[in-house]
Amino acid sequence: MKKLILFFSISGLLVIGIISYVVYWAFYDMERLPTGEFFTEETSPDGKYTIKAYVTNGGATTSYTVRGELVFNEQNNRTKNIYWNDGEDTVNISWSDNDTVIINGHTLDVPNEKFDFRHQE
Structure with a gap:
């Protein structure tokens, strides 16, 4: 049971991290300007x-x-x-x-x- 909770916790953090990076990249990164x-x-x-x-x-x-x-x-x-x-x-x-x-x-x-x-x- 602990392994399952740990797996979902790490997976959730990974997904949140990826989504956060994509939002930053798309809307805040000034180095991507034309x-x-x-x-x-x-x-x-x-x-x-x-x-x-x-x-x-x-x-x-x-x-x-x-x-x-x-x-x-x-x-x-x-x-x-x-x-x-x-x-x-x-x-x-x-x-x-x-x-x-x-x-x-x-x-x-x-x-x-x-x-x-x-x-x-």
Whole structure:
């Protein structure tokens, strides 16, 4: 009986883990975003970071989107997506200090903050 309970417990945890990963992959993983066409870039005042902005045309049925990619200039140009917004086809990037960037009116503290329109209320 204990083996049966253990089997179903492990199986249940495995199924929950797989479902959780699929939900994350499908709805939260910003590294799966479309590349888009390069639009502009701005480097932080201290040269530590660069934000590269790309505009994506989703076709006739969806609006334009903007993707902002943070480049770590001092770490072999490692990149991380930090901005994804729907309904934008232009990009305005400005740095208010070495670690704070404003992208189309959204203020982000890099490298930890992100903006993703899919998860805004």
